[in-house]
Amino acid sequence: MAKKERSPQERSMDPAGQAMLIRADELHIGTAFSRADEMAPCNIGSTGMCCKMCGMGPCRLTKDGQTGVCGATIDTIQARNYLRMVAAGSAAHSDHGRDMAFTLKAVANHEAEGYILRDVAKLRTTAALYDIPIDGRTNDQVANDLADLFIAQFGQQRGQVVPIKRAPAKRQKLWAERGVIPRGIDREVVEALHRTHVGDDQDPAHILHHAIRTSLTDGWGGSMIATDVSDILFGTPAPVLGQANLGVLKKDMVNVVVHGHEPTLSEMIVAASQDPEIIAYARAAGANGVNLSGICCTANEILMRQGIPAAGNFLHQELAILTGSVEAMVVDVQCIMQALVGLASNFHTLVITTSPKAKITGAMHMEFDERHALTTAKEILRKAIDNFKNRGETRIPDVRENLIPGFSNEYISYMLGGTYRASFRPLNDAIISGRIRGVAAVVGCNNPRSTQDYLHTVTTRELLKQDVLVVETGCSAIANAKLGLLLGQAGLDQVGPGLREVCETVGIPPVLHMGSCVDNTRILTVLTQMVAEGGLGDDIDQIPAVGLAPEWMSEKAIAIGTYCVASGAYVIFGGASPVGGMPDRVTDSDIVLKYISEGWEKLYGGKMEFVVDPHEMVRRTLEHIDAKRAALGLVKYSPTRFGRSGDDRMVELEKLSLSERQAAMYGVPAR
Ligand code: NFS
Numbered sequence: 001m002a003k004k005e006r007s008p009q010e011r012s013m014d015p016a017g018q019a020m021l022i023r024a025d026e027l028h029i030g031t032a033f034s035r036a037d038e039m040a041p042c043n044i045g046s047t048g049m050c051c052k053m054c055g056m057g058p059c060r061l062t063k064d065g066q067t068g069v070c071g072a073t074i075d076t077i078q079a080r081n082y083l084r085m086v087a088a089g090s091a092a093h094s095d096h097g098r099d100m101a102f103t104l105k106a107v108a109n110h111e112a113e114g115y116i117l118r119d120v121a122k123l124r125t126t127a128a129l130y131d132i133p134i135d136g137r138t139n140d141q142v143a144n145d146l147a148d149l150f151i152a153q154f155g156q157q158r159g160q161v162v163p164i165k166r167a168p169a170k171r172q173k174l175w176a177e178r179g180v181i182p183r184g185i186d187r188e189v190v191e192a193l194h195r196t197h198v199g200d201d202q203d204p205a206h207i208l209h210h211a212i213r214t215s216l217t218d219g220w221g222g223s224m225i226a227t228d229v230s231d232i233l234f235g236t237p238a239p240v241l242g243q244a245n246l247g248v249l250k251k252d253m254v255n256v257v258v259h260g261h262e263p264t265l266s267e268m269i270v271a272a273s274q275d276p277e278i279i280a281y282a283r284a285a286g287a288n289g290v291n292l293s294g295i296c297c298t299a300n301e302i303l304m305r306q307g308i309p310a311a312g313n314f315l316h317q318e319l320a321i322l323t324g325s326v327e328a329m330v331v332d333v334q335c336i337m338q339a340l341v342g343l344a345s346n347f348h349t350l351v352i353t354t355s356p357k358a359k360i361t362g363a364m365h366m367e368f369d370e371r372h373a374l375t376t377a378k379e380i381l382r383k384a385i386d387n388f389k390n391r392g393e394t395r396i397p398d399v400r401e402n403l404i405p406g407f408s409n410e411y412i413s414y415m416l417g418g419t420y421r422a423s424f425r426p427l428n429d430a431i432i433s434g435r436i437r438g439v440a441a442v443v444g445c446n447n448p449r450s451t452q453d454y455l456h457t458v459t460t461r462e463l464l465k466q467d468v469l470v471v472e473t474g475c476s477a478i479a480n481a482k483l484g485l486l487l488g489q490a491g492l493d494q495v496g497p498g499l500r501e502v503c504e505t506v507g508i509p510p511v512l513h514m515g516s517c518v519d520n521t522r523i524l525t526v527l528t529q530m531v532a533e534g535g536l537g538d539d540i541d542q543i544p545a546v547g548l549a550p551e552w553m554s555e556k557a558i559a560i561g562t563y564c565v566a567s568g569a570y571v572i573f574g575g576a577s578p579v580g581g582m583p584d585r586v587t588d589s590d591i592v593l594k595y596i597s598e599g600w601e602k603l604y605g606g607k608m609e610f611v612v613d614p615h616e617m618v619r620r621t622l623e624h625i626d627a628k629r630a631a632l633g634l635v636k637y638s639p640t641r642f643g644r645s646g647d648d649r650m651v652e653l654e655k656l657s658l659s660e661r662q663a664a665m666y667g668v669p670a671r
Pocket of ligand 1: 012443446476517554
């Protein structure tokens with residue numbers, strides 16, 4: 001039965017999004033929002049109760065005690081479905097990492113047109129971390145060896161993937177004891193597919209054990225490689241002024257929107273768009289130059305490093321074309337809707353696919369090859385410029401917001417201590433004293449099944465009020481950027497008093513944009529550095545921190561959530577679980593759902609839960625943070641201890657005895 005059609009306000013809380021949804025209705029053009037209304041999700045498949053791993057089925061298990069034709073139980077089927085999601089997500093991130101490593105190899109050997117090693121300091125530090133000799137060697141030699149080491153991680157058969165050594169020592173030991181350290185990235189993904197083939201692994205806990213191992217190939221493998229190589233080739237992010245939302249599209253310029261994930265393509269298009277020859281070509285076509293913007297994680301990659309504006313997150317990809325102002329949408333891999341081609345046929349927009357791995361029927365294909373990167377990027381831009389004359393009526397919503405992205409772990413460490421004292425000490429101290437109650441990573445996708453951006457923004461706002469520092473990546477970061485929360489001044493009047501003090505002292509926004517989804521590994525690095533700094537336990541599971549993916553939709557999100565759990569984090573996903581159970585409630589019969597929460601918590605200190613109500617997500621986050629604070633013996637969080645004017649506070653403290661004053665100021669018990 002078709003669901004009720006929602007109003008534009010119910011579909012998106014973003015005014016630019018609402019304006020374009022009204023436009024879509026005027027033009028009778030469908031979008032993911034209307035298709036979601038028309039297509040009720042299958043309630044058997046959506047809860048992982050359908051097995052289609054062989055030709056005897058598909059088997060849909062809807063009755064108590066029912067099994068598939070082969071005898072597979074509901075728990076086995078749900079665990080298999082879960083593992084396959086983790087395998088697909090890890091494969092996507094890791095294949096991205098592989099491509100980056102091959103590009104690094106090509107750059108080191110001068111075989112990649114237009115690229116340079118932009119952050120040689122990061123190149124040498126990363127190489128040294130992996131015991132590659134750096135003294136007396138050229139950057140190219142070091143880069144070549146680092147690329148070879150990274151490339152070898154994918155096909156390695158025995159031992160352990162090298163980024164594992166970057167985790168806290170205690171965590172590495174735990175993983176070794178549990179037997180989940182990945183031997184090689186491709187090996188674990190292939191084994192996940194093997195184990196889920198008909199007649200293979202049929203013990204739910206054993207299947208989920210491999211989900212942990214596979215996910216670790218992503219977070220402490222392919223994604224970490226992707227982030228490091230991107231920084232080496234394109235620069236480690238540092239704060240930069242950017243803008244977000246559809247209002248970044250320009251009426252008088254050729255609009256090229258880059259969409260997808262790998263920065264190899266988008267960085268070269270950025271370079272090509274600034275080429276005088278291309279600017280002159282655009283002017284000759286009657287435009288005021290080429291205006292680049294991004295969608296999805298490609299947006300985050302070029303926003304963080306170059307300040308190139310973000311046109312929007314996942315659900316803005318169709319809406320950008322609906323403005324009628326986009327000459328070309330240039331895509332590579334992941335999160336690209338097939339619907340773009342049909343939608344673009346109503347306008348003049350060219351959809352240009354570029355990856356040898358992803359073609360879309362009806363799209364123009366201009367394959368990107370790093371050996372001729374700049375030449376291909378210029379050809380793509382010329383195609384877009386040639387298309388400017390075909391533009392019809394435009395409706396660009398005048399909605400955009402400033403933001404300051406670029407908070408890499410390297411920059412956070414630098415900003416907290418400067419060049420000579422770079423460290424995480426002030427952050428740890430602020431958590432220990434209770435100025436910052438804890439840390440939440442709000443990350444992940446948009447999903448047209450919920451109101452676009454609502455769950456991201458409502459959870460972020462509530463957590464900020466509770467003195468929780470928020471770090472963000474992916475489409476969630478763009479959601480909050482569109483709302484102005486990624487700016488110091490704009491966000492600070494909405495945050496708790498203790499967090500506000502820290503943000504004002506250090507000069508940071510209360511929400512730190514840390515990059516794309518592969519950059520969730522930056523969050524793993526921050527957590528590891530917080531452990532190393534001391535005072536917050538000796539492993540990630542002791543830190544008062546929670547990860548939230550309120551509007552998730554992709555298999556990559558499930559892979560990320562799983563490696564975060566394996567690393568010791570509490571992870572809350574929005575919406576209903578893909579492995580059964582009632583929303584917000586787990587019963588004893590939900591074996592798999594129980595296992596990935598309570599079972600994994602016993603084994604790894606982290607757990608995964610699916611929660612529909614955003615206020616319940618916030619409640620559970622705070623409860624977890626407070627429990628972790630208590631376990632560490634930290635002072636109980638109080639919203640009234642900090643944030644008043646210094647003078648008021650001094651007068652008040654003067655009335656107390658010395659020991660009472662120490663108790664009030666430092667949280668040490670009064671003698
Ligand atoms: Ni992440 Fe990036 Fe967005 Fe979700 Fe897709 S863009 S890798 S998967 S939708 S956050």
